[in-house]
Each structure stands twice: as C-alpha cells, then as structure tokens.
Amino acid sequence: DTGVSQNPRHKITKRGQNVTFRCDPISEHNRLYWYRQTLGQGPEFLTYFQNEAQLEKSRLLSDRFSAERPKGSFSTLEIQRTEQGDSAMYLCASSQPGTGNTIYFGEGSWLTVV
Amino acid sequence: GNSVTQMEGPVTLSEEAFLTINCTYTATGYPSLFWYVQYPGEGLQLLLKATKADDKGSNKGFEATYRKETTSFHLEKGSVQVSDSAVYFCALSVTNAGKSTFGDGTTLTVKP
Numbered sequence: 001d002t003g004v005s006q007n008p009r010h011k012i013t014k015r016g017q018n019v020t021f022r023c024d025p026i027s028e029h030n031r032l033y034w035y036r037q038t039l040g041q042g043p044e045f046l047t048y049f050q051n052e053a054q055l056e057k058s059r060l061l062s063d064r065f066s067a068e069r070p071k072g073s074f075s076t077l078e079i080q081r082t083e084q085g086d087s088a089m090y091l092c093a094s095s096q097p098g099t100g101n102t103i104y105f106g107e108g109s110w111l112t113v114v
Numbered sequence: 115g116n117s118v119t120q121m122e123g124p125v126t127l128s129e130e131a132f133l134t135i136n137c138t139y140t141a142t143g144y145p146s147l148f149w150y151v152q153y154p155g156e157g158l159q160l161l162l163k164a165t166k167a168d169d170k171g172s173n174k175g176f177e178a179t180y181r182k183e184t185t186s187f188h189l190e191k192g193s194v195q196v197s198d199s200a201v202y203f204c205a206l207s208v209t210n211a212g213k214s215t216f217g218d219g220t221t222l223t224v225k226p
Contacts, residue, residue, distance in 0.1 A: 041218050106157050108157045
C-alpha cells in the first residue's frame with residue numbers, strides 16, 4: 001500500500017493557462033475524491049467518483065474545471081484558463097466502501113497562479 | 115445544511131500541557147465525526163473518528179467523544195509534545211465519508 005499519490009506537488013502557472021493534476025488512489029479503492037483547500041481554511045469538497053463514474057460535483061466546480069477517471073483507477077483534474085482565485089492546494093482522497101467510512105488523503109498539489 | 119465550527123487558533127502550549135480544541139457541528143441526519151491532522155507541507159491524516167453518539171475515538175493519546183446533546187466533538191490530549199505541532203481539522207460526514215464538511219482548522223504550536 002503506497003498511499004494516495006498526487007503530482008505535480010507544486011505548479012506555478014500564468015493566468016489564462018491550463019493546468020492538469022493527477023491522482024493515483026490506493027489501488028483497491030474504488031472511490032476517489034477531489035477537494036480544494038485555501039490558506040487558513042479547511043478542505044472544500046469538489047467532486048467524487050465511484051469507479052469511473054463521476055457521481056457528484058460541487059457548485060464550486062465551475063465550467064473551467066473538469067475531472068475524469070477514465071478507467072476507474074487514476075484521476076485527473078484540469079483547470080482551464082486559470083485565474084488568480086484558483087490558487088490553492090488541490091487534495092485527492094480515496095476510500096473503499098466497508099472500511100469504516102475512512103478516507104485517505106494524498107499530500108496535495110499546490111497551484112499558484114501569477 | 116451541514117457545518118463545523120472549530121475553536122479559533124492559534125493555540126500555543128508548553129510541552130506536557132493539557133490540550134483541548136473545541137468543535138461543534140450542525141448536521142442533517144446522523145453524522146460521523148472525525149479529527150484530521152495536517153503537518154506542514156503535507157496532506158490530511160485521519161487522527162480519530164466516532165460514528166455514533168457517546169462513542170469515543172482515540173489515537174496517539176488524543177481522544178474525542180461524540181456528544182449528541184451538545185453537538186460537540188472536542189479534541190483532548192493529556193500531555194502534548196513538540197511533535198504534536200500541526201493544524202487540526204474537525205469534520206463531519208452524513209452519508210459518504212469522502213463528502214465531508216470540514217472546519218477551518220486550529221493551529222497548535224507546542225514549545226519545549
């Protein structure tokens with residue numbers, strides 16, 4: 001069990017550029033979640049997948065954001081036409097139903113939009 | 115809607131002091147309650163949890179009891195160490211634990 005892996009860990013991009021983050025969940029976990037965390041605040045739920053199906057999206061996920069999990073394994077989160085307000089840490093987590101409602105977070109991907 | 119309110123920080127304690135971080139919640143339904151810890155530059159780690167009223171979660175000397183009557187889940191530790199310095203988040207989940215609602219976090223600094 002190697003844990004939830006995210007990359008890149010840090011990304012600095014110019015406003016208007018597109019960025020993509022990748023998350024590799026714990027291998028046997030079929031649920032995968034994305035959160036956003038800004039400085040001084042707790043994580044905010046963005047979206048989640050069960051296998052390859054995206055089951056829920058928060059209204060925080062604007063049209064510029066898209067998440068995929070094409071084969072039910074890794075997931076990508078793409079942000080198009082980045083804005084300074086997108087600067088945050090993007091956290092991925094995974095879980096397996098029946099494991100006592102426990103989710104496991106990755107170390108996060110920091111995005112800075114300049 | 116669901117919400118979590120945490121004691122504002124930062125909290126600074128001397129080593130071996132007693133720690134309490136307050137957490138209260140509002141929720142529709144019967145939530146599970148969690149405490150997570152986040153060390154600098156890292157993601158969140160589950161510290162402890164409780165899934166029903168009067169349950170006590172415990173781990174690494176930390177404890178929290180699910181109090182339905184006061185809608186609280188306060189985190190306590192009898193004797194803190196420098197290595198406990200981190201940000202602590204209280205969270206709840208009504209349905210799916212992955213869809214959790216988090217508080218804003220409390221920063222704890224423990225001085226030797």
